[in-house]
Amino acid sequence: MRTQVAIIGAGPAGLTLSHLLHRAGVESVVLEARSRDYVEQRLRAGVLENHTAELLRDTGVGERMDREGMVHRGVNLRFDGRTHRIDLEGLSGGAAIT
Incomplete structure (x- = not known):
């Protein structure tokens, strides 16, 4: 098998990179040690x-x-009896998603 780019790992970064390369017309293959079912679930x-x-x-x-x-x-952390707010939106320019 020949390809322009080999990507190690089908995690979020590897799959996103493969998708971006595909959109740009660059052939790639993602190599992952785990099964497709494992990765998808x-x-x-x-x-x-x-x-x-x-x-x-x-x-x-x-x-x-x-x-x-x-x-x-944002996230609230509590220690020494006080609550400390970390403003994710303010620090990063937008909200985080889980």
Whole structure:
């Protein structure tokens, strides 16, 4: 088998890269040690930063994320009896999605 690009790992980064290359007319193959069923059924990348979510939407693969994902605008951490808010939306320019 000959290909222009070999991508190691069918995680979110590898699959997104393969999709982007395909859209640009670049042939690629994704190599993954696990079975297709395992990859499709397992949660990978539990939290997506705003710009990653936008990239998935822009490339046409964000429908399931938007349908099933939970939007997180921030996180509250509590220690020493005080609550500390981390504003994900303010820090990253948008909400995170799980």
